[in-house]
Amino acid sequence: MPETPNPEVVTLFALVANRYGDRLTTEQLDEIKRMVEGQVEAARALRAVRLSNADEPFQHFAAYRSDASTPDRSALASPLENERLGSKGAPSPEGRGIRP
Amino acid sequence: MSADLLFKPVRELGELVRTRQLSPVTLTELCLDRLERLGPKYNAVVTITRARALSQARRAEGEITAGRYRGALHGIPYGAKDLLATAGTPTTWGAAPYREQRFDFDATVIGKLEDAGAVLCAKLAMIELAGGMGYRQPTASFTGPCINPWDTGVWTGGSSSGSGAAVAAGLVPFAIGSETWGSILSPAGYCGLAGLRPTYGRVSRHGAMALCWTLDKLGPLALTADDCGLVLEAIAGADSADPTASERPYRYEVTDRGGFRFGVIPDVTDGCEEAVVANFRRSLDELAKIGTVEEVTLPDLPYEQITRTILQVEAVGAFEDLIESGGIAELTAPEDRFTPYAREAILAQDYLKAVRLRGVMAREIDRVISRFDALVAPGRINEAPRLGQEFRSAIRATAKDVMGAVGNGAGLPAVCVSNGVGARGLPTSLQFMGRAWEENRVLDAARAYQSLTDWHTRHPKLD
Numbered sequence: 001m002p003e004t005p006n007p008e009v010v011t012l013f014a015l016v017a018n019r020y021g022d023r024l025t026t027e028q029l030d031e032i033k034r035m036v037e038g039q040v041e042a043a044r045a046l047r048a049v050r051l052s053n054a055d056e057p058f059q060h061f062a063a064y065r066s067d068a069s070t071p072d073r074s075a076l077a078s079p080l081e082n083e084r085l086g087s088k089g090a091p092s093p094e095g096r097g098i099r100p
Numbered sequence: 101m102s103a104d105l106l107f108k109p110v111r112e113l114g115e116l117v118r119t120r121q122l123s124p125v126t127l128t129e130l131c132l133d134r135l136e137r138l139g140p141k142y143n144a145v146v147t148i149t150r151a152r153a154l155s156q157a158r159r160a161e162g163e164i165t166a167g168r169y170r171g172a173l174h175g176i177p178y179g180a181k182d183l184l185a186t187a188g189t190p191t192t193w194g195a196a197p198y199r200e201q202r203f204d205f206d207a208t209v210i211g212k213l214e215d216a217g218a219v220l221c222a223k224l225a226m227i228e229l230a231g232g233m234g235y236r237q238p239t240a241s242f243t244g245p246c247i248n249p250w251d252t253g254v255w256t257g258g259s260s261s262g263s264g265a266a267v268a269a270g271l272v273p274f275a276i277g278s279e280t281w282g283s284i285l286s287p288a289g290y291c292g293l294a295g296l297r298p299t300y301g302r303v304s305r306h307g308a309m310a311l312c313w314t315l316d317k318l319g320p321l322a323l324t325a326d327d328c329g330l331v332l333e334a335i336a337g338a339d340s341a342d343p344t345a346s347e348r349p350y351r352y353e354v355t356d357r358g359g360f361r362f363g364v365i366p367d368v369t370d371g372c373e374e375a376v377v378a379n380f381r382r383s384l385d386e387l388a389k390i391g392t393v394e395e396v397t398l399p400d401l402p403y404e405q406i407t408r409t410i411l412q413v414e415a416v417g418a419f420e421d422l423i424e425s426g427g428i429a430e431l432t433a434p435e436d437r438f439t440p441y442a443r444e445a446i447l448a449q450d451y452l453k454a455v456r457l458r459g460v461m462a463r464e465i466d467r468v469i470s471r472f473d474a475l476v477a478p479g480r481i482n483e484a485p486r487l488g489q490e491f492r493s494a495i496r497a498t499a500k501d502v503m504g505a506v507g508n509g510a511g512l513p514a515v516c517v518s519n520g521v522g523a524r525g526l527p528t529s530l531q532f533m534g535r536a537w538e539e540n541r542v543l544d545a546a547r548a549y550q551s552l553t554d555w556h557t558r559h560p561k562l563d
Contacts, residue, residue: 019444035443038497039442046457049460055457
């Protein structure tokens with residue numbers, strides 16, 4: 001008897017197929033479906049761990065000021081700001097190697 | 101000039117240079133000759149930086165002659181993984197869509213090595229986009245599969261593939277690689293080298309291709325753990341261009357200590373090849389001569405799922421433009437042309453859960469590892485895979501790698517050294533993973549292990 005497809009996998013796969021299906025072959029879509037199954041499996045393991053309200057994302061955030069004396073991630077100028085500042089601005093994200 | 105010279109550790113070469121028994125120009129010419137002659141045989145090189153190398157070598161020679169010696173790397177040639185920006189030469193990220201890419205500045209690591217007097221001889225081959233698109237086999241680079249100097253029928257490992265091949269083949273005395281999950285330890289382990297993954301934030305990533313902003317680390321591959329320490333001292337430090345680069349000072353200190361405390365996760369050899377398990381057990385016997393070895397159980401957490409989820413989401417974020425535009429169709433590995441699309445189906449809530457669990461993981465592992473100098477484990481689960489063969493990987497969930505998941509997810513340092521040969525006569529490896537910012541302790545341990553064994557003195561026979 002064939003296994004009932006996991007509705008979450010079906011929905012998430014449909015999202016990918018709808019968005020990119022026109023550039024993918026049937027074989028590639030089959031492989032993507034298997035990958036989505038793996039991702040849903042991984043998500044299930046993550047969801048199974050209970051966390052408290054105080055368990056924050058382990059990622060630093062700091063409020064931004066352009067004249068901050070100590071460098072932090074928030075001190076990186078945005079692309080829009082770079083455009084406004086022209087060559088006087090902070091290095092572009094490309095120049096910093098932060099983004100491809 | 102004998103090629104045997106290039107199988108001497110950096111520390112010995114540095115002493116020969118310092119005492120003017122060896123000319124940096126002569127040493128550099130030897131490397132350039134071998135990179136040109138042997139580099140193509142191993143698909144190890146993308147660009148040879150001959151003019152820059154000779155200019156740096158002549159400058160080093162002049163300074164040393166004038167009594168201005170800068171330190172152990174002064175006049176020592178090296179190669180850099182081709183994801184580090186270098187002014188004046190292409191920086192291809194190993195990927196066809198970027199083969200003409202150029203930057204007008206040097207990555208901080210390149211600049212720091214220049215300040216130390218090291219000589220950049222080559223940009224080295226790598227897996228396209230540092231393997232972040234989900235590659236499954238060695239032919240995932242526009243320069244072809246990187247060939248292992250120990251056996252031309254097998255792979256070097258990746259994604260710092262050329263860095264592994266170039267040091268193992270004696271093309272350069274050391275190389276810089278990068279690791280997001282496994283990309284330094286893999287080529288070091290498969291090529292019989294020492295490879296150091298520093299603590300996240302120890303080394304500036306400025307000018308390095310971003311694959312995963314919170315996972316990428318830069319570090320050395322060399323013949324010995326001691327050499328890795330020498331290189332780390334030169335490249336570590338704060339950098340205003342990379343806010344994650346820590347201001348914690350780092351100085352490599354060689355201590356001749358014993359009384360180490362080693363921890364071993366009970367099921368850490370699950371899924372390893374038989375010879376890897378046997379060599380690991382032998383290594384534990386060696387380690388028992390310099391310290392205690394005890395089993396340690398990690399708290400039950402989905403380590404691999406945490407790190408994998410973060411990696412997958414950050415990697416598609418970093419290459420959003422390439423993926424959205426369909427530019428990934430130009431990548432070399434067929435699987436890299438579609439795998440990233442699947443990752444767009446990871447839900448934000450699940451990603452956020454992984455980032456929250458990462459904090460739990462970091463705190464739990466610190467609590468466990470703080471009782472030890474290092475957790476030890478096989479560096480790789482197997483000998484180097486054959487060319488043309490799919491390999492198993494924890495990133496794709498086809499292999500287990502709790503040490504890699506914890507180490508990279510929590511940003512912990514690890515050093516990998518050769519600890520024997522397997523059934524096919526290829527190197528196997530041993531890794532020492534330490535507490536955050538404790539590179540010197542893992543290097544102490546690895547150096548002590550290497551003082552008891554001679555695996556690091558064995559080199560491939562090159563035709």
